[in-house]
């Protein structure tokens with residue numbers, strides 16, 4: 001596994017993302033509430049550029065809320081631009097297919113540099 005510098009903390013403020021190719025792999029690097037996460041820019045559904053999708057929240061309705069829809073996971077959800085599957089960036093889990101999860105790449109910050117291991 002090799003570690004690559006993908007930018008600086010200043011270049012990736014909270015709520016931003018950057019798509020990079022490192023080690024021959026296209027990856028989306030996200031800053032979610034000050035923590036960095038990296039996911040493959042490849043949706044397992046039909047290969048869409050997942051990380052290019054919008055980042056936001058998702059809607060749930062539970063018995064506890066009286067089945068009233070509520071926005072949750074604000075800033076943690078990326079939506080695949082091809083067919084709309086939602087993924088939690090922090091866990092890699094597909095929200096519509098709970099058994100499915102994306103690979104996550106290790107990200108760490110060293111001396112203000114954001115580094116991803118591939």
Ligand code: FES
Nearest residue numbers: 043046048080083
């Ligand atoms: S390719 Fe991502 S939802 Fe279909």
